[in-house]
Each structure stands twice: as structure tokens, then as C-alpha cells.
Amino acid sequence: MLQRMTKSGTSRYSFHYCGRAVDINQALGGGNGQRYFIVKEASGQQMYWRIYCKTANSSGAHIKALTKGQVKYYSFFNGKDIDIPAGNYVDLTTLIESSGKFERIKAQSGWEKDYNKTEWWHFQYIVAKQATFLDEMELIGYSEQQLRIAGWSNDAMLDHPPG
Numbered sequence: 001m002l003q004r005m006t007k008s009g010t011s012r013y014s015f016h017y018c019g020r021a022v023d024i025n026q027a028l029g030g031g032n033g034q035r036y037f038i039v040k041e042a043s044g045q046q047m048y049w050r051i052y053c054k055t056a057n058s059s060g061a062h063i064k065a066l067t068k069g070q071v072k073y074y075s076f077f078n079g080k081d082i083d084i085p086a087g088n089y090v091d092l093t094t095l096i097e098s099s100g101k102f103e104r105i106k107a108q109s110g111w112e113k114d115y116n117k118t119e120w121w122h123f124q125y126i127v128a129k130q131a132t133f134l135d136e137m138e139l140i141g142y143s144e145q146q147l148r149i150a151g152w153s154n155d156a157m158l159d160h161p162p163g
């Protein structure tokens with residue numbers, strides 16, 4: 001049964017409902033075995049993220065050597081920018097977006113105080129994106145009535161842009 005998610009950081013119009021969103025493994029973003037080094041990339045008032053994935057291989061397509069501190073990554077645990085360790089990395093964000101089929105999303109406001117709102121792990125499929133949340137949900141088989149029952153209860157919600 002279709003249900004609205006209430007977890008902090010989950011957009012009411014998330015592309016997860018539409019089956020278009022992918023969340024990569026957050027466990028690789030810190031702690032032992034950290035692979036993802038997540039870099040702040042502000043655009044106007046919005047915050048986006050760029051993910052550098054540390055690789056075991058030193059050469060290969062998309063692999064680039066970085067010196068210590070060549071890039072500052074953001075530590076969600078410490079709340080500050082830190083020198084990236086020297087090593088070999090793939091710019092995962094560029095790689096994912098280079099297909100032209102997936103995009104990253106901006107952090108939700110208040111991300112500094114709520115990790116769930118950072119959304120650094122979230123990518124979504126953008127081919128033939130629909131104009132409204134209702135159009136998106138109809139594409140995967142939900143009816144307007146089902147949406148209304150599940151809590152998208154008025155026209156403004158149904159006509160809201162997805163995402």
C-alpha cells in the first residue's frame with residue numbers, strides 16, 4: 001500500500017515514490033573503510049555535493065591521483081572541511097551524471113543540523129521527467145484516487161513538481 005514517508009529529509013514529492021531514485025551506500029561515507037569523500041559544492045544559496053571515491057587501483061579510466069589536501073572534503077561527523085588523503089580517486093558525481101540519465105540533488109535547507117537532509121547519497125533518473133507528481137505516479141500505475149487516499153489530498157499536492 002502506498003504510504004507517505006515521514007522520515008526527516010524525505011521530500012513529500014521524492015523521486016523515491018516514483019521509482020526513479022537511487023541512494024548509494026552511506027556507510028562508505030565515513031568511519032573505517034571510508035571510500036567516499038564528500039565535497040561541498042555551493043551554487044548560490046544551495047548546497048550540492050561532489051563525491052570522490054577512493055580507489056584501490058592507481059590507473060584506469062576516470063581515476064585521478066590527488067595529493068593530500070588538494071581537495072577539502074566535508075566531515076559530517078566533525079562538521080568541518082578536512083584535507084582529502086593522498087590517493088587515487090574517481091569523481092563519482094561526474095561519472096554518474098556523464099550518462100546524461102542521472103542527476104544529483106541539492107541538500108535540503110537545515111542540512112547543517114540534520115544529516116538526513118544532506119542527501120549527498122541521492123541520485124535520480126531524469127529521462128522524461130514529468131511535470132507533476134501525479135503524472136510521475138500515474139506512470140508507475142498509481143491512480144489519482146490512490147494518491148489522495150495516501151495523503152496527497154489536494155490538487156496543489158498532486159500538481160506539485162516531483163522531486
Ligand SMILES: [Zn+2]
Nearest residue numbers: 021022023122
Ligand atoms: Zn534518496
